[in-house]
Amino acid sequence: MALQANGVAFNLIHLRRPFLVKAVAPEKVSTSRVEAEKLKLGGSDVKVTRLGVGAWALGDTVYWNDFQWNDRKLKGAKAAFDASIDGGINFFDTAEVYGAGFFGAVNSETLIGSFIKERQKTGPVEVAIATKFAAFPWRFGRGSVVSALKRSLSRLRLSSVDLYQLHWPGIWGNEGYIDGLGDAVEMGLVKAVGVSNYSEKRLREAYNRLKVRGIPLASNQVNYSLIYRIPEENGVKAACDELGVTLIAYSPIAQGVLTGKYTPENLPSGPRERIYTPEFLKKLQPLLNRIQEIGQNYGKTSAQVALNWLICQENVLPIPGAKNAEQALEFIGALGWKLTSQEIEELRLLASQTKPVGLRGYENLLFLCSLGVRLKMRWDIKETNEAYRALFKSTIILIKTPFEDRLIAMSFN
Numbered sequence: 001m002a003l004q005a006n007g008v009a010f011n012l013i014h015l016r017r018p019f020l021v022k023a024v025a026p027e028k029v030s031t032s033r034v035e036a037e038k039l040k041l042g043g044s045d046v047k048v049t050r051l052g053v054g055a056w057a058l059g060d061t062v063y064w065n066d067f068q069w070n071d072r073k074l075k076g077a078k079a080a081f082d083a084s085i086d087g088g089i090n091f092f093d094t095a096e097v098y099g100a101g102f103f104g105a106v107n108s109e110t111l112i113g114s115f116i117k118e119r120q121k122t123g124p125v126e127v128a129i130a131t132k133f134a135a136f137p138w139r140f141g142r143g144s145v146v147s148a149l150k151r152s153l154s155r156l157r158l159s160s161v162d163l164y165q166l167h168w169p170g171i172w173g174n175e176g177y178i179d180g181l182g183d184a185v186e187m188g189l190v191k192a193v194g195v196s197n198y199s200e201k202r203l204r205e206a207y208n209r210l211k212v213r214g215i216p217l218a219s220n221q222v223n224y225s226l227i228y229r230i231p232e233e234n235g236v237k238a239a240c241d242e243l244g245v246t247l248i249a250y251s252p253i254a255q256g257v258l259t260g261k262y263t264p265e266n267l268p269s270g271p272r273e274r275i276y277t278p279e280f281l282k283k284l285q286p287l288l289n290r291i292q293e294i295g296q297n298y299g300k301t302s303a304q305v306a307l308n309w310l311i312c313q314e315n316v317l318p319i320p321g322a323k324n325a326e327q328a329l330e331f332i333g334a335l336g337w338k339l340t341s342q343e344i345e346e347l348r349l350l351a352s353q354t355k356p357v358g359l360r361g362y363e364n365l366l367f368l369c370s371l372g373v374r375l376k377m378r379w380d381i382k383e384t385n386e387a388y389r390a391l392f393k394s395t396i397i398l399i400k401t402p403f404e405d406r407l408i409a410m411s412f413n
């Protein structure tokens with residue numbers, strides 16, 4: 001699946017198509033029940049709710065929000081944050097690159113920081129914030145991790161965060177980054193540290209390097225959902241379970257697709273349209289239908305079934321993204337019940353009829369954009385160099401990245 005960017009901007013302005021808004025499951029999960037279901041992040045002392053909320057879409061204008069941020073979206077994001085807290089969800093995942101810098105974007109950390117401050121006006125707020133270090137190739141050494149973290153803390157208006165993650169492995173300098181995570185813990189700037197988009201091999205290396213200092217690697221955040229079960233196949237899930245590292249599942253509802261609201265006739269907006277194509281969505285219908293049927297038996301929505309399926313994998317913490325209160329409230333209904341093992345396997349089997357598609361390296365685009373180069377750039381992740389060569393007609397620079405052994409191709413025209 002190819003995403004294409006021309007220059008530093010997507011020239012793909014897609015108007016949002018109308019879709020039917022489904023009813024949110026009326027059942028309310030009590031906040032005490034959500035509280036009771038808390039889990040520890042890996043071997044750390046940080047306890048978070050069994051489900052967190054992702055904040056990538058907050059303020060972003062490159063991938064989400066139809067390339068615009070405005071007051072209405074801000075109000076929706078604030079309402080999502082408040083609804084999560086009111087419903088007992090206390091874990092929020094952001095990153096320094098979310099909403100960073102382009103086309104009227106507002107930094108996601110800055111927004112989260114302001115939402116917390118606003119809530120604090122009415123009393124104490126219990127939140128666990130996770131953010132991430134962007135492993136840009138011009139960032140060297142352990143000091144770069146601590147400096148970036150201090151800037152994140154300043155945007156978040158916090159003195160420490162609960163989890164600091166390396167957003168992706170660097171092209172080089174990874175040992176220094178891991179050492180920087182350890183330094184951040186020892187300086188009291190973070191309570192727990194983790195990685196993201198790490199392969200099994202890198203995960204084990206990071207784990208062992210921190211272990212020498214007596215610091216647990218708390219988490220590995222990777223793409224994991226019913227339709228993207230690569231962590232089950234590439235050894236990442238098994239290694240997380242073996243080492244006691246929490247697997248934080250990003251894009252857990254496949255960017256809205258597993259809610260069933262997108263169809264071949266009603267595609268998602270923006271770059272998602274290129275990932276979740278009409279052909280793919282057509283093939284996915286049997287799975288989506290079954291998810292819906294199972295949900296109906298429990299009085300649950302499809303999103304809640306998809307999230308519950310992940311929660312049932314044990315040692316997995318999904319962090320779905322919410323743009324408004326309705327979406328956030330729906331997530332809470334994924335807690336407090338469980339699919340049967342038969343249903344879990346049936347859904348896995350149905351899902352395996354479709355080849356996994358999903359986001360695997362989008363955020364590399366941010367890195368490329370931030371180079372500020374005036375370029376015509378195409379990028380994708382493909383299994384082989386040959387596939388790239390067939391796909392791109394012009395001069396190619398292939399970069400082998402450490403992301404699950406993926407490749408990024410840039411063509412300079």
Ligand SMILES: NC(=O)c1ccc[n+]([C@@H]2O[C@H](COP(=O)([O-])OP(=O)(O)OC[C@H]3O[C@@H](n4cnc5c(N)ncnc54)[C@H](OP(=O)(O)O)[C@@H]3O)[C@@H](O)[C@H]2O)c1
Nearest residue numbers: 054055056093250251252253254255256259320321327330
């Ligand atoms: N570490 C990494 O490299 C990485 C990469 C990706 C994401 N993440 C993290 O993971 C989080 C979640 O991933 P994600 O945002 O990519 O995907 P996701 O959680 O699978 O999907 C979120 C999107 O689904 C739609 N949606 C949410 N709730 C819904 C509901 N109840 N009913 C219908 N549609 C609903 C919304 O978009 P629409 O309303 O526009 O459809 C929303 O923005 C991110 O916010 C971020 O914190 C990390």
